[in-house]
Each structure stands twice: as structure tokens, then as C-alpha cells.
Amino acid sequence: MARSSSEVPAARLPVEKLERAQALEELARLAGEIAHHDTLYYQNDAPEISDADYDALRRRNDAIEARFPDLVRDDSPSRRVGAAAADGFGKIRHRVAMLSLANAFADEDVAEFVQRIRRFLGLEAGASVEMTAEPKIDGLSISLRYEKGKLIEAATRGDGTEGENVTANVRTISSIPQRLVGADVPAVIDVRGEIYMSHADFAKLNAAQEAAGGKVFANPRNAAAGSLRQLDSRITASRPLGFFAYGWGEAPKLPAETQSGVVAAFARWGLPTNSEMKVCDGAEALLAYYRAIGARRATLGYDIDGVVYKLNRLDLQQRMGFVSRAPRWAIAHKFPAEKAMTVLRDIEIQVGRTGALTPVAKLAPVTVGGVVVSNATLHNEDEIRRKDVRPGDTVVVQRAGDVIPQIVGVVVEKRPLDSAPYQFPHVCPACGSHAVRELDEKSGEADVVRRCTGGLICPAQRVERLKHFVSRNAFDIEGLGEKSVQVFYEGGFIQSPPDIFTLEARDRAGEVAIANLEGWGEQSVRKLFAAIDQRRRVALDRFIFALGIRHVGETTARVLARAYGDAGEFRRAMIAASDRDGEAWQELNNIDGIGKVVASAIVEFFAEPANVDVVDKLLAEVSPEPLEAIAATSPVSGKTVVFTGSLVRLTRSEAKAQAERLGAKVSGSVSKKTDIVIAGADAGSKLKKAAELGVTVMSEDEWIALIGD
DNA sequence: ACCCCTCGAGTTCT
DNA sequence: CTCGAGGGGT
Structure with a gap:
């Protein structure tokens, strides 16, 4: 990469002679300068200074910071690693995750959704369930943090857990108030909503862009996204962006007890809200709303891709809780696909x-x-x-x-006349091994998927396993995405996951030379190593998930992490579990959510010496940390509980979710490790077994009294 | 022996 | 996001 004119800053005082005030000033300047060069280098591919000069800037920054540690800036270059610098926006961790919504396409899906809510809440078939209905705006979700009524921070959705800090740009959007007004504005609230561009503004913007020979946007959504992600806030300011507030994240004190009530309060405080939002009761009313909005879709003035229904009462929302990444109390009813x-x-x-x-x-x-x-x-x-x-x-x-x-x-x-039915290959295109459809043990039916039998011999599988290992919900190493993993694998730098963590040492020892790869400069290599080091401490559930054991996804990995608590213990127990008559195998099978198939898959994984070798080498490099206790102080934390019989005051899923929230482990079957059996009406064999083993048995009411709800 | 629900695996594009 | 299959209850 050509580096042209060098612009070494004028000679300055040696670091040790700097006064505090001078240091403060210089750190500010360095932060700006380094960010500027990062942008040129990473985004525009047009660096202005040489690598050596850039390194000199960073070294000076580091040296000053080392001498005045209390002056380290929030936006210090030393704090930025990889992507944050590469895209110019800092990251913000959402205090409450930004979730997605389940989808409905057919009318039946909506009816089912309403039914499911009634069932979950234990309501009768025709019982009234108030729901809000509102258009689903096709824009970008955003989280706005207001403290004491003042806009403090704005973040994009990102991966739901962590988004980009776009505060400076959001401040330029005139429809978003800098300050909320009203007697009931809470001390702290994350307002969630959608940033969008109206049809009229989109047309105007594109006409202007075209006239200026600039980029024309494909649709309003892209235009809104492109406008918000400008590094220069002045450009965002010039773009006509709209906003609708429809929800919230962290909000210790809400101004109402219903969804519609909170949104009404938003409007009173000066936040734009969508005037189409209605409160409906029953599936029929929701569908009527859907059809009415659908008919007016073209005249609304902004793009929508469906309608969102939410349970109106907040206490009921809370009771229903969440499934994986979506609330159970809301659904998006999408318009038919194009x-x-x-x-x-x-x-x-x-x-x-x-x-x-x-x-x-x-x-x-x-x-x-x-x-x-x-x-x-x-x-x-x-x-x-x-x-x-x-x-x-x-x-x-x-x-x-x-x-x-x-x-x-x-x-x-x-169809062309000479065409013939497609022949699916019976060998793996990557390694040439046989590709077979496994037969089901019982039914003898062939599996739908044809699988390469090459295992670790197959280069494709090895690369995919590596990609999985570094993926977002696993190790999530910044700057080491699918592409780079592929390149490193092909270059022979990374063969299996542990190699990632020995990369820096081997690079130093001259065994590998990453900087020789195209697109990898000295700085990006340094950033990569820093990002890898950051992940040497990793949550145990991520670690287990990263191993890529068949049938063990995010949820099961978390269950296993909770059950075994420690990576070494997990490893030991899984190897011990290969004895199908032993205690370890029993214990594994007793975990709620783990049956024979999953248990076997895990045991088989650990029966393969190459896999144990990978785990051991990894454990030499990284330290998986136990999950944070959810509620260490609750009376049931750490206890293993089993629900049996039909519960009256809670539904089963509610009971389970609640127990887990309080730190209890919910198991499916009674064993001597069980602490409490909660027996509802008509409890059968499990109750008997509890009596045999002398496990504490309590009624549903006693359980509720115990957890103090 | 079924049935329902949830989870895992694989995929697209910006 | 969708499909298939595993887990667990009836």
C-alpha cells in the first residue's frame, strides 16, 4: 500500500518533560489525528503517512498515557481495537438487549399467537386479551438513552447486545428531541424506536444525489441507514430522517401500566410516535387492522413491511417472558413476499x-x-x-x-429441451469422501441431509468449524471473521482453534508471517493480536458452544455450562460419561433439555482423541469463566428443582423461566441430586421416586411462598 | 405411540 | 428465516 507524503509532527518535548496540561492537550490531538489516519487507511484505502510514522504517533500516545494514566481518554486510540477503529464508531453495550420479533405470515399464525397467549396465561378460549397493533416501519432500530430527560447516548441495534455509538449523528436529527419534557419523565429511560426516511424525502434526496453525480440509494431503508452511518455528522444533518418511538430498554420506572399508555406518555414528552397505533381485542380485530393498514400501505408516506402486535398489559408481558431472542408477547405480521x-x-x-x-x-x-x-x-x-x-x-x-x-x-x-433431472453428488466436492444419508436407528428412514463422511480430513469441514469457533456467539474475535479464517487456514497459519491463540507467539518466532499476506499491514496484525488476547477470558457457555459439538447450540451450551460450572469438570465428566452404566452418563441425561441423542453426540465428541486434544490445547491458552449467577441471594439459587404434575397458578414454562431467573437448575427427572420436587395435581411416578429418595416435596403454593412472589 | 414445542443448523445480503 | 429433529409431556 503506497504511503506518500510523510507528515511527521514537528519536534516536541520528550514525554518525560511534558506538563500535565500539555499532555492533556496532546492526547486530544493524537486521538483525533490517529482516528483520522485510521479512517484513511481502513475506509478509504488511501493512507497519507507511512506505517512507521503512524506507529510513531501511536507509540507517543502510549508513552504519554503510561505517564499520565488518569488522562487516558474514552476515545483513546489505545482502547480501540479492530472494528471499532475500522468503522469509525465506538460500541455501546445495550443494558437491555434489543430483541427481534417472531413473525406471522398467515391469518392462522395470528390466531395461533393469540391462542398461545391465552393458553400461557391460563385464560379461557374467548377471553379478552388487549393487544396493540401498529405498522412495522421499515427503517433502522435505534436505542436512545435519556437521563434526567436529556439525550445522552444513541446506539444502533447491532447484534442486539452491542450496537454502534451514533450519538453525534442522532443529535442532528431534528425529529428526535434533545430533551424530554413533562412531570413524569423518569430519571433514566432507553427509548427504542425506528429511524426512517419518508417517501417524499427519499425521492428528493435521490434527485439531489443524481444531480450532484452522487450515489443513488436503492430504497428508503438503505438511504436512512447510509445517512445515519456517516462519519461526518454534517452529512447526517443534511439528510431528512424521521423517527417513531415504540418501545423501551432499560426503564426502571415506567409512566404507565400498558404498552399504549407508555407510548402515549412518549408523545406527551415530545417524542414522535406513530399515529396509526391502535388497541385491539382478539385475533379478528388484529386481522381487520392488518387488512386496513395493508390497503393504505402505499399512501402512508413511509415504507412498512408489516404490522406489529403486542400484548398491552405490561404485567402480562412480564409474565410471558422471552423465548431465545424474541418476546413471547409480541409478533410481527409481515406482508406477503414480493x-x-x-x-x-x-x-x-x-x-x-x-x-x-x-x-x-x-x-x-x-x-x-x-x-x-x-x-x-x-x-x-x-x-x-x-x-x-x-x-x-x-x-x-x-x-x-x-x-x-x-x-x-x-x-x-x-425449460430447455435438453435438460435432465439434477443428479445430487454422492461424494463430497471438497474432499472426495463418500457422502451418505444416515439411517434412523428405529424407523430405518434416511436422513434428509447427505453428509460428507470425511470428518476432520475434509478441509471444508475444518474451515467451517473454525468459522463457527470465531463466530459472533462463540469466541467473537474482532478482525478475525470468516474471510480471514479462510485465508489463515489456506496459508497454513491456523489449522484448528488452538492455533489462533498461539498465532502471536509463532509470528514473533518467525514461524509464520502474517504481515506478508495481502491486506495485512503491521497495524492490522497488531490489532488482531490484541483482539485475540481479549478473548483469552471467555464465558464458559461460549467456550462450549464454540467447540461445535453436534446438537449443542447456544441454548444447550448454556445449559451445560450451568450444569458443570467449570471447563475442566465438564471435560472430565464428558469423558467419564462414555461409560453408559456410570454415574456421569446418568447425570448428563438428567439435565433438562438433554436426551439420548444430544448426550450421545457430546460423548462421541469426547471419545475422539483429536477433539480432546483440541480442548486441552485450548484450555492451556484460554480461561473459560463460569456463568454469572443469576440471583445468588434467592432462596433457591443453586438448587436443582423438578416440576411435576399439573400446575395451577403458573404454567410450566412460566415456572421454569422464573426458577431459572432465580438461579435454580430445572431438571426433568428426579434423582438424588434433586433438592426440591414441586408437585402439582395428579403427580405420578416422579413424586413416588422423590418419596423413595427422600427428596423434599412441596406444593405449588409452598413453592411460590418460598420464592416470595 | 403420538404431539407439541423448542432448539440447532444452514443460508442471504447490506 | 425455515426446516427438521430432539425432548418431554400426554
Whole structure:
């Protein structure tokens, strides 16, 4: 990368002679200067100074910070690693995660959703359930933090846990108040909402962009996103962005007891809210609302991709809680997907980390719902046969849920005369091993997926396992994404996960030379090493998830982390569990959510010496930390409890969620490790077993009294 | 022996 | 996001 004119700052005082005030001033200047060069280097690919000069700047910054540790700035270059510097925005951790919503497409889904709520809350079939209904704005979700009524911070959704700090840009949006007014404005509240661009403003902006020879945006959503993510706030200020407040994150004190009440308070405080929001009762009313909004979709003046329904009463919302990453008390009812026709050029076979062969349709690029689509999954062998999709076919493509493209069907009339049904390969395209469809033990039926039998021999599987290891919910190493992992694997630098953590040592020893790779300068290598070091301490559930054991995803990994508490103990127990008559195997199977298949998969993983070797080498490099106790002080924390019989005051899932929130381990079966059995009506064998083992048994009421609810 | 719900695995594009 | 399969209850 060519570095042209060098601009070494004028000679300055040696660090040890600096006065405090001078240091303060210089750190500020260095932060700005280094950020500037980072932008040029990473974003524009057009550095102004040499690597050596850049390093000199950073070294001076570090030296001054070392002498005046209390002067280290929040935006200090030494604190920024990898992506944060690369994209110019700092990161903000959401105090309460920004979740996604479950989706409904058909009317039945909505009816089911309402039914599910009634069932969960123990209401009768026709009972009244107030819900809010509002348009789902197609923009960007944002979290605005107001303290004492003043706008303090604004963050994008990001991965839901951590977003980008876009405070400076959000301050330029005139529809977002800098200050909330009203007697009931709380001391602290994260207001959540959607930033969007109206149709009229979008048209105006694009006309202006075109006239100026600038970039024309594909749709209002992209225009809004592009405007918000400007590094120069002045550009954001010039863009007409709108905002609707519809929810909240951390909010210790809410101004009302219903969803609609809180949103009404938002409006009183000066926040823009959507005037289309209504309170409805019952599935029919929701569907009527959906159809009415759908009919007016084009005249609303802004893009929407559906309607959102939320349970109105906040106490009921709380009772229902969450499933994985979405609330159980809300759902997005999406408008039907847009369709398009295109030619399927070829079918490519991809190999996943478990060896699954997945066919992907390579399409002639076509615009569907505002984005250009050129790939679509065909899922599996049977799916191809069912739809009789062949290379050369003209196919109908749609974006399901407006996101993932899928092939709806083939236009048979347009099929070339010489086409023949597609033959799914029986060997792995990556390693040539046999690819088979495993047979189910009991039914003898073939698995839907065809899998490469190569295991660790297969380069594709090895790379995929590495990608999984560094992925967002696993080790999440900044600057080491899918692409770089691939490059490092091919370069022979990283063969398996532990190699990641020995990379720096080997680089120093001259065994590998990352800086020789294209696109890897001295600075990016340094940042990568720093990012890797940051992950030497990692939560145990992430560690277990990262191993990539079959059938062990995020949730199961968390369950295992909770159950064993410590990586060494987990390793020991899983090896011991290979004895299917032993206690360790029993204990594993007793964990709620783990059955024979999952237990076997874990034991088989640890029966493979190569896998144990990976775990051991990893444990030499990283320290997995136990999960934070959820509520160390509750009377049931650390206790193993089993629910049995039919509960009256709580539903089963409520009871389980609540117990876990209080730090209890909920198990599915009674063993001598069980502390409490909560027996509802008609409890059967589990109650008997509890009596045999002398385990404490209590009624539902006693349990509720114990946890003090 | 079924049935329902939840979880895992794989995929797209910006 | 969707599909398939595992887990657990009836």
C-alpha cells in the first residue's frame, strides 16, 4: 500500500518533560489525528503517512498515557481495537438487549399467537386479551438513552447486545428531541424506536444525489441507514430522517401500566410516535387492522413491511417472558413476499461444519423487494427432487419474511429441451469422501441431509468449524471473521482453534508471517493480536458452544455450562460419561433439555482423541469463566428443582423461566441430586421416586411462598 | 405411540 | 428465516 507524503509532527518535548496540561492537550490531538489516519487507511484505502510514522504517533500516545494514566481518554486510540477503529464508531453495550420479533405470515399464525397467549396465561378460549397493533416501519432500530430527560447516548441495534455509538449523528436529527419534557419523565429511560426516511424525502434526496453525480440509494431503508452511518455528522444533518418511538430498554420506572399508555406518555414528552397505533381485542380485530393498514400501505408516506402486535398489559408481558431472542408477547405480521422470475444458472454444493451438503442455486441476478439476489438455498436433495429444479430452468424467487430468498417453483414451459433431472453428488466436492444419508436407528428412514463422511480430513469441514469457533456467539474475535479464517487456514497459519491463540507467539518466532499476506499491514496484525488476547477470558457457555459439538447450540451450551460450572469438570465428566452404566452418563441425561441423542453426540465428541486434544490445547491458552449467577441471594439459587404434575397458578414454562431467573437448575427427572420436587395435581411416578429418595416435596403454593412472589 | 414445542443448523445480503 | 429433529409431556 503506497504511503506518500510523510507528515511527521514537528519536534516536541520528550514525554518525560511534558506538563500535565500539555499532555492533556496532546492526547486530544493524537486521538483525533490517529482516528483520522485510521479512517484513511481502513475506509478509504488511501493512507497519507507511512506505517512507521503512524506507529510513531501511536507509540507517543502510549508513552504519554503510561505517564499520565488518569488522562487516558474514552476515545483513546489505545482502547480501540479492530472494528471499532475500522468503522469509525465506538460500541455501546445495550443494558437491555434489543430483541427481534417472531413473525406471522398467515391469518392462522395470528390466531395461533393469540391462542398461545391465552393458553400461557391460563385464560379461557374467548377471553379478552388487549393487544396493540401498529405498522412495522421499515427503517433502522435505534436505542436512545435519556437521563434526567436529556439525550445522552444513541446506539444502533447491532447484534442486539452491542450496537454502534451514533450519538453525534442522532443529535442532528431534528425529529428526535434533545430533551424530554413533562412531570413524569423518569430519571433514566432507553427509548427504542425506528429511524426512517419518508417517501417524499427519499425521492428528493435521490434527485439531489443524481444531480450532484452522487450515489443513488436503492430504497428508503438503505438511504436512512447510509445517512445515519456517516462519519461526518454534517452529512447526517443534511439528510431528512424521521423517527417513531415504540418501545423501551432499560426503564426502571415506567409512566404507565400498558404498552399504549407508555407510548402515549412518549408523545406527551415530545417524542414522535406513530399515529396509526391502535388497541385491539382478539385475533379478528388484529386481522381487520392488518387488512386496513395493508390497503393504505402505499399512501402512508413511509415504507412498512408489516404490522406489529403486542400484548398491552405490561404485567402480562412480564409474565410471558422471552423465548431465545424474541418476546413471547409480541409478533410481527409481515406482508406477503414480493416475487420475481430469473434463470437458475447452476447448482453449487456447499459443505457445512457438520459435513452437511447443501445445494445452493446460483441465479442470474434479479431484484426482489429492493435487493439484488443471486443465490438461494435449495435446502437438500429431496427439495430439489420435489420441485424438480434443474440448471437452466427459469424459476420464481421470493424473499421469505422479506429476507431470505427462496425458490418458489419452476416455470416448466420455459425449460430447455435438453435438460435432465439434477443428479445430487454422492461424494463430497471438497474432499472426495463418500457422502451418505444416515439411517434412523428405529424407523430405518434416511436422513434428509447427505453428509460428507470425511470428518476432520475434509478441509471444508475444518474451515467451517473454525468459522463457527470465531463466530459472533462463540469466541467473537474482532478482525478475525470468516474471510480471514479462510485465508489463515489456506496459508497454513491456523489449522484448528488452538492455533489462533498461539498465532502471536509463532509470528514473533518467525514461524509464520502474517504481515506478508495481502491486506495485512503491521497495524492490522497488531490489532488482531490484541483482539485475540481479549478473548483469552471467555464465558464458559461460549467456550462450549464454540467447540461445535453436534446438537449443542447456544441454548444447550448454556445449559451445560450451568450444569458443570467449570471447563475442566465438564471435560472430565464428558469423558467419564462414555461409560453408559456410570454415574456421569446418568447425570448428563438428567439435565433438562438433554436426551439420548444430544448426550450421545457430546460423548462421541469426547471419545475422539483429536477433539480432546483440541480442548486441552485450548484450555492451556484460554480461561473459560463460569456463568454469572443469576440471583445468588434467592432462596433457591443453586438448587436443582423438578416440576411435576399439573400446575395451577403458573404454567410450566412460566415456572421454569422464573426458577431459572432465580438461579435454580430445572431438571426433568428426579434423582438424588434433586433438592426440591414441586408437585402439582395428579403427580405420578416422579413424586413416588422423590418419596423413595427422600427428596423434599412441596406444593405449588409452598413453592411460590418460598420464592416470595 | 403420538404431539407439541423448542432448539440447532444452514443460508442471504447490506 | 425455515426446516427438521430432539425432548418431554400426554
